[in-house]
Amino acid sequence: MVNFMSKIKNYFSANKRTRRIKDVPVPVQLGIYIERGEELVEELNRALSPHFQERMKYRFLQEHPNWQQHEFEWAFFELKRYFIMNKILKSVPMFSKExxxxxxxxxxxxxxxxxxxxQFYHDMLHHTPNLDSKPIPGERGFFDWVYLSLFESTPNSRVLWGGFLKYPISxxxxxxxKTFSEEExxxxxxxxxxxxxxLKRSLIKK
Known part of the structure; x- marks a missing residue:
């Protein structure tokens, strides 16, 4: 009975995600549009070996049979964007379950x-689990502002992150x-x- 209910839940979850995430190509170079942004993306790509990516993708789709391939591609695309944000910011909360x-x-x-x-951070980027689906409004507002300052927003991006600009910056x-010096x-x-x-200084000035 439990297995049957689990299958039913996975079926409806898969259908819901399929309807929401469109099967369209991801933007090239992560859709980044800041000056020298392509260099930053290339640095990320050099750190993420193709072999690692392929093994991880294969395992993920095996472990998550309710996911379609294009859904994984888009979630991984957004994870790469998240990694870019972590290259710049001291701390980046995770606001997407997928x-x-x-x-x-x-x-x-x-x-x-x-x-x-x-290789990418010269440090260990520790996993910050998504324990609460309710975003911290002030932090979410800042996340959205930085994200939209770096990347093109797409319909699938808005699906995976639950939309943008719903919360003001704290x-x-x-x-x-307004009051801290640039160095502070x-x-x-x-x-x-x-x-x-x-890039960091330009975000401060913006």
Whole structure:
């Protein structure tokens, strides 16, 4: 009885996701449109070996039979965008259950994930589980602003992240950007790696 109900749940979940995520190609170069953005994407691609990606995709689709291939491709596409955001920001909450599922599957390949993380971040990017579907409004507002400052928004992006610009940026964050010096903001909000400083400073100015 339990197995039967589980199959029914997976069936309706798959149909719901299929209707929502369109089977269309993902944008090239992650749809990034900032200056030198393609260089940042290429840096990510060099850290994510094709062999690692193919193994992870195969395992994910085996472990999640209710997912279609194009659904995985789009969730992984958005995970790559999330990784780019983590290259720039000090901390990035996870606001997508589907994207988080793909990230969690990557962690099953412990050695490959660690190698990717060390190469791209020079540090370990630890998994931040999506424990609550309700976003933290102030943090979600800031996430949306940075995301839309970096990437083209697509219908599938909006499906996977639950839409954008539904929440205002918190007053405390806005106040920090009004009163903190550039160096204080870099220390408080951005990753301390000395990389992509022009991009970080341009976000502060924007």
């Amino acid at each position: 994207v988080d599922e793909v990230w969690h599957e990557m962690l099953m390949f412990t050695r490959d994930y660690e190698q990717f993380s060390k 007053q405390s964050i806005l106040e920090d950007f 903001l870099l220390t408080h909000y951005f990753r301390h790696n000395g990389e992509w400083m022009d």
